[in-house]
Amino acid sequence: MKFLAQVLAFMIVAINTTAQQTGNFTDSRDGKTYKTVTIGKQTWMAQDLNYRASSGSWCYEGDDSGNCDKLGRRLYNWKAAMESCPTGWHLPSADEWTELINYLGGNDVAGGKLKAKKGWKDSNTSATNSSGFSALPGGYRNYGGVFGGASTEGYWWSSTECGSGAWAFSGAWYFSMRYDNNVVNKYGSNHQQAGFSVRYVKD
Numbered sequence: 001m002k003f004l005a006q007v008l009a010f011m012i013v014a015i016n017t018t019a020q021q022t023g024n025f026t027d028s029r030d031g032k033t034y035k036t037v038t039i040g041k042q043t044w045m046a047q048d049l050n051y052r053a054s055s056g057s058w059c060y061e062g063d064d065s066g067n068c069d070k071l072g073r074r075l076y077n078w079k080a081a082m083e084s085c086p087t088g089w090h091l092p093s094a095d096e097w098t099e100l101i102n103y104l105g106g107n108d109v110a111g112g113k114l115k116a117k118k119g120w121k122d123s124n125t126s127a128t129n130s131s132g133f134s135a136l137p138g139g140y141r142n143y144g145g146v147f148g149g150a151s152t153e154g155y156w157w158s159s160t161e162c163g164s165g166a167w168a169f170s171g172a173w174y175f176s177m178r179y180d181n182n183v184v185n186k187y188g189s190n191h192q193q194a195g196f197s198v199r200y201v202k203d
Helices: 002-018 078-083 094-103 107-114
Strands: 021-026 033-039 042-045 153-162 171-178 185-187
Touching: 042 094, 078 153, 094 107, 094 153, 094 171, 094 185, 107 171
Parallel strands: none
Antiparallel strands: 021 033, 033 042, 153 171, 171 185
16 A cells, blocks of 8 residues: 555656646737746746846846857846736746745755756756756856856746845845756845846746
8 A cells, every 4th residue: 555655646746747738928028939837836937038128137148249149138137037027927936936846846856857958068967847847057147247157057036035134235035956966956145136047927
């Protein structure tokens, strides 16, 4: 009976992480179409935002690097991330990110289910993309304007602020994945002028 229960539990998890509803929507502001995926009770963009905000958005290594055409405009400071939502979508809170991660089995394993199979460094660890989230390594732009992490790291903002008192800068919680493990990390106390990727969740 214990073995049967374990098999049934495995089958339920497999169904939860593979049988996702997919769709798309078109951003009326610039005509770009994004894939979407429903994971649990949440509907997420299945691609990073690629929108020219009035300020605070960058292509990797700058607008003149050629990466706007190759990779898209995928890095935003926190203010731009908060203000660039298409109608009907919002920047997920830290709790909404945590709900997604827990639905996929927790921090230690969710990264493999969230990461795209291709687009990361060759040794991308156990990426199955069984969730359909298709996370890609957009890298980062630090608050001093230095870029890094393309092909190896992805960082995504949440809407939840953090930092006060003795902290040097006002920050916000953000979530990261790397090519060499299946972990999703949560960090805070980052300068809000840093540039990270953005995924919106449906209202």
